[in-house]
Amino acid sequence: xxxxxxxxxxxxxxxxxxxxxxxxxxxxxxxxxxxxxxxxxxxxxxxxxxxxxxxxxxxxxxxxxxxxxxxxxxxxxxxxxxxxxxxxxxxxxxxxxxxxxxxxxxxxxxxxxxxxxxxxxxxxxxxxxxxxxxxxxxxxxxxxxxxxxxxxxxxxxxxxxxxxxxxxxxxxxxxxxxxxxxxxxxxxxxxxxxxxxxxxxxxxxxxxxxxxxxxxxxxxxxxxxxxxxxxxxxxxxxxxxxxxxxxxxxxxxxxxxxxxxxxxxxxxxxxxxxxxxxxxxxxxxxxxxxxxxxxxxxxxxxxxxxxxxxxxxxxxxxxxxxxxxxxxxxxxxxxxxxxxxxxxxxxxxxxxxxxxxxxxxxxxxxxxxxxxxxxxxxxxxxxxxxxxxxxxxxxxxxxxxxxxxxxxxxxxxxxxxxxxxxxxxxxxxxxxxxxxxxxxxxxxxx
Amino acid sequence: xxxxxxxxxxxxxxxxxxxxxxxxxxxxxxxxxxxxxxxxxxxxxxxxxxxxxxxxxxxxxxxxxxxxxxxxxxxxxxxxxxxxxxxxxxxxxxxxxxxxxxxxxxxxxxxxxxxxxxxxxxxxxxxxxxxxxxxxxxxxxxxxxxxxxxxxxxxxxxxxxxxxxxxxxxxxxxxxxxxxxxxxxxxxxxxxxxxxxxxxxxxxxxxxxxxxxxxxxxxxxxxxxxxxxxxxxxxxxxxxxxxxxxxxxxxxxxxxxxxxxxxxxxxxxxxxxxxxxxxxxxxxxxxxxxxxxxxxxxxxxxxxxxxxxxxx
Numbered sequence: 001x002x003x004x005x006x007x008x009x010x011x012x013x014x015x016x017x018x019x020x021x022x023x024x025x026x027x028x029x030x031x032x033x034x035x036x037x038x039x040x041x042x043x044x045x046x047x048x049x050x051x052x053x054x055x056x057x058x059x060x061x062x063x064x065x066x067x068x069x070x071x072x073x074x075x076x077x078x079x080x081x082x083x084x085x086x087x088x089x090x091x092x093x094x095x096x097x098x099x100x101x102x103x104x105x106x107x108x109x110x111x112x113x114x115x116x117x118x119x120x121x122x123x124x125x126x127x128x129x130x131x132x133x134x135x136x137x138x139x140x141x142x143x144x145x146x147x148x149x150x151x152x153x154x155x156x157x158x159x160x161x162x163x164x165x166x167x168x169x170x171x172x173x174x175x176x177x178x179x180x181x182x183x184x185x186x187x188x189x190x191x192x193x194x195x196x197x198x199x200x201x202x203x204x205x206x207x208x209x210x211x212x213x214x215x216x217x218x219x220x221x222x223x224x225x226x227x228x229x230x231x232x233x234x235x236x237x238x239x240x241x242x243x244x245x246x247x248x249x250x251x252x253x254x255x256x257x258x259x260x261x262x263x264x265x266x267x268x269x270x271x272x273x274x275x276x277x278x279x280x281x282x283x284x285x286x287x288x289x290x291x292x293x294x295x296x297x298x299x300x301x302x303x304x305x306x307x308x309x310x311x312x313x314x315x316x317x318x319x320x321x322x323x324x325x326x327x328x329x330x331x332x333x334x335x336x337x338x339x340x341x342x343x344x345x346x347x348x349x350x351x352x353x354x355x356x357x358x359x360x361x362x363x364x365x366x367x368x369x370x371x372x373x374x375x376x377x378x379x380x381x382x383x384x385x386x387x388x389x390x391x392x393x394x395x396x397x398x399x400x401x402x403x404x405x406x407x408x409x410x411x412x413x414x415x416x417x418x419x420x421x422x423x424x425x426x427x428x429x430x431x432x433x434x435x436x437x438x439x440x441x442x443x444x445x446x
Numbered sequence: 447x448x449x450x451x452x453x454x455x456x457x458x459x460x461x462x463x464x465x466x467x468x469x470x471x472x473x474x475x476x477x478x479x480x481x482x483x484x485x486x487x488x489x490x491x492x493x494x495x496x497x498x499x500x501x502x503x504x505x506x507x508x509x510x511x512x513x514x515x516x517x518x519x520x521x522x523x524x525x526x527x528x529x530x531x532x533x534x535x536x537x538x539x540x541x542x543x544x545x546x547x548x549x550x551x552x553x554x555x556x557x558x559x560x561x562x563x564x565x566x567x568x569x570x571x572x573x574x575x576x577x578x579x580x581x582x583x584x585x586x587x588x589x590x591x592x593x594x595x596x597x598x599x600x601x602x603x604x605x606x607x608x609x610x611x612x613x614x615x616x617x618x619x620x621x622x623x624x625x626x627x628x629x630x631x632x633x634x635x636x637x638x639x640x641x642x643x644x645x646x647x648x649x650x651x652x653x654x655x656x657x658x659x660x661x662x663x664x665x666x667x668x669x670x671x672x673x674x675x676x677x678x679x680x681x682x683x684x685x686x687x688x689x690x691x692x693x694x695x696x697x698x699x700x701x702x703x704x705x706x707x708x709x710x711x712x713x714x715x716x717x718x719x720x721x722x723x724x725x726x727x728x729x730x731x732x733x734x735x736x737x738x739x740x741x742x743x744x745x746x747x748x749x750x751x752x753x754x755x756x757x758x
Contacts, residue, residue: 213530220524221547
């Protein structure tokens with residue numbers, strides 16, 4: 001009996017990996033993904049590198065030292081020109097725009113009369129930059145009228161960050177929860193993708209056996225359950241093969257891309273992952289290194305062994321549950337177009353898990369929603385993995401939650417697989433009609 | 447008598463629908479046994495139970511004297527009505543896979559496949575995919591796959607559907623050959639023509655119940671009703687002749703062929719005794735045909751089904 005299962009697994013595996021579209025996807029996907037990353041990095045770099053030159057016609061005495069070139073804007077001072085001449089020369093020199101600051105008696109008056117002339121509608125990053133520049137000057141001016149000296153003003157402007165600590169006294173870090181959740185979320189996301197892609201493989205493989213009418217020949221030799229199990233295992237092995245090839249070849253390609261194009265991958269992450277603080281630029285380079293060290297330590301402190309072991313537990317159980325549902329769907333219908341109404345309810349908990357994960361678990365990994373969804377078996381493989389980088393026990397997931405989540409998952413696994421096997425057993429011999437949910441429930445009793 | 451398969455009171459229901467009710471059958475060894483019945487009568491349900499694809503709700507089945515068990519899968523070969531092969535798999539690989547699922551070793555399966563491929567002229571298809579073959583060719587492969595593991599019991603469900611006449615004949619001869627070699631065969635169909643040629647025994651299933659079974663020749667004997675087809679050489683006055691015959695015998699129908707001077711008629715006798723009528727006829731004219739009509743399986747089938755339906 002075991003050898004028959006082996007035969008089925010082998011056939012399913014070979015049928016899948018020899019499939020032309022499978023081979024094409026295996027080769028093409030890493031190329032596409034790396035190509036896209038390179039493209040995005042390149043575009044981001046191009047975007048970054050563009051420095052806009054703004055010419056300044058300054059007739060006022062209030063603004064002298066404020067116009068320092070920053071990352072994206074540099075300034076050219078035009079002197080002794082009329083406004084019209086300045087516009088002309090700005091246009092002919094192809095500068096981005098002209099900032100005209102007229103003369104006036106007060107800062108307020110000058111600022112209100114100032115204009116930015118551009119060829120088209122100005123870029124918001126330019127206007128924001130200029131607005132903040134004037135804003136600062138105005139605030140300083142208003143405070144000065146209240147008797148605050150420029151020295152005092154720069155003291156007031158010093159940024160503040162709250163000190164963070166755990167009860168144990170370790171200095172805790174801003175964003176660490178998010179980083180942990182992102183790592184866990186990465187695992188959870190991988191599980192979801194795997195289920196959707198390779199569950200679909202299982203389903204199509206079942207439908208193929210039905211439409212080619214070989215199914216009855218096969219199940220006169222093996223039990224339907226063996227066939228279903230062999231199919232699920234064979235297809236997931238093919239999936240693991242593909243995933244491994246993707247990871248290896250994508251890493252190699254990425255490495256090559258970095259070498260050849262010299263792309264600085266950090267440009268991708270800094271802008272999005274760390275929103276600029278109130279102080280703008282990076283004023284405290286000195287503290288950066290020690291902070292990075294602490295982040296590195298936090299990441300190092302993530303219980304990787306636990307995470308990887310539980311990844312496999314949740315992956316295997318979650319995948320088996322979902323792919324046996326996919327197999328049952330494949331058995332119930334005659335062709336792929338009929339699967340839609342049944343697929344949606346499967347995708348739903350997966351999507352829910354991902355959304356709940358991103359919106360609730362990231363900000364509050366041990367809140368009631370996170371706990372609930374990490375216990376519920378259809379979402380736990382994804383949600384629990386997002387919580388687990390915090391470890392098990394104090395400060396992390398309570399042990400009872402972890403154990404009961406696995407326990408529920410195992411119970412559900414046996415329940416779902418036996419229900420799916422019943423639908424499968426009946427469905428594979430039914431031809432020519434699209435069953436309703438009511439009929440599926442009836443099949444469970446046969 | 448020795449039986450390959452014995453079914454005792456087999457019942458199977460699907461929800462409210464009864465597929466088989468109390469079916470008992472005895473299928474002798476080394477014969478071709480026709481399992482007949484209209485579509486939806488329950489033939490396929492019964493066959494699926496023998497193949498252990500589904501299980502009966504109650505009743506027992508014995509194969510070769512032993513209660514049916516998973517190990518018997520290897521001694522049964524099944525050609526389902528809904529049949530096919532993996533379209534994108536190569537012929538040889540596919541046949542090997544299916545043979546191995548039936549418990550053959552790879553080398554053994556290869557040797558036998560070679561034999562069968564030679565026998566049915568399909569030598570160079572080994573590396574072709576099923577989708578590249580014609581339907582008839584694919585059916586041949588399907589047949590080989592069914593018989594390859596040399597089962598003691600072969601079950602063919604509508605074996606000739608999908609075959610062109612030439613290939614159907616080849617397969618028919620192969621089935622007869624398998625029977626000669628000692629295999630027992632269950633032959634399920636609703637087409638009666640093939641039954642006459644092949645089956646020694648039949649069982650008639652109708653609306654989930656067995657309504658008739660036994661040896662085909664005996665059933666026919668029981669169903670014959672002493673009707674004879676007669677042809678007479680008549681030169682003149684056929685009308686007078688038929689009138690005088692009608693007074694003595696139960697003439698069912700008559701017809702005069704003027705060109706050939708032939709009078710054809712059908713007569714039913716009270717018993718199977720034919721001496722009287724022959725004596726009478728030979729006095730009247732030359733007899734050039736006198737033949738008992740034996741009911742065809744089709745007639746029996748329709749008659750039994752109708753009387754069953756009317757009786758209910």
